[in-house]
Amino acid sequence: MKSQVLEWSEELATGLDIVDNQHKGLINFINDLTNNIDLDHKKELKYFNSVKDEITNYIIEHFSTEENIMELNNINKRFLDQHRYEHSTFIKKIGGIIETSEINFSLDDVVFFLIEWVINHINQTDKNSLNKGMIT
Ligand SMILES: [Fe+2]
Numbered sequence: 001m002k003s004q005v006l007e008w009s010e011e012l013a014t015g016l017d018i019v020d021n022q023h024k025g026l027i028n029f030i031n032d033l034t035n036n037i038d039l040d041h042k043k044e045l046k047y048f049n050s051v052k053d054e055i056t057n058y059i060i061e062h063f064s065t066e067e068n069i070m071e072l073n074n075i076n077k078r079f080l081d082q083h084r085y086e087h088s089t090f091i092k093k094i095g096g097i098i099e100t101s102e103i104n105f106s107l108d109d110v111v112f113f114l115i116e117w118v119i120n121h122i123n124q125t126d127k128n129s130l131n132k133g134m135i136t
Contacts, residue, residue, distance in 0.1 A: 019066060023122055026134040029055050067080070075129060
């Protein structure tokens with residue numbers, strides 16, 4: 001049976017439907033990855049290779065949605081710069097995982113990293129800088 005490791009809840013709400021829906025999509029990706037954790041790392045890598053482009057593109061599009069919203073709403077530049085920095089660091093990290101995946105791959109490491117980053121980022125950065133109250 002498929003398990004839901006992560007579930008979206010109101011606690012993760014940024015107050016912007018488009019962003020919240022994309023966050024739900026991200027959580028679905030993480031749950032799908034989690035359901036493909038296997039003792040056989042070769043099998044895991046095969047699965048990861050089949051979804052990595054889709055996930056990466058989804059994330060890139062999601063980040064640009066957030067950054068566009070912040071730009072359009074003239075959010076404090078300090079918030080925008082910090083947010084952009086976090087996004088680009090994350091993309092680099094994902095790129096590194098993909099680059100080295102043929103050598104030493106473990107899907108549970110990837111899932112652990114994603115869960116930690118996504119939840120922290122939503123809670124600490126997205127909620128602060130995308131919250132309706134911050135957008136003037
Ligand atoms: Fe963000």
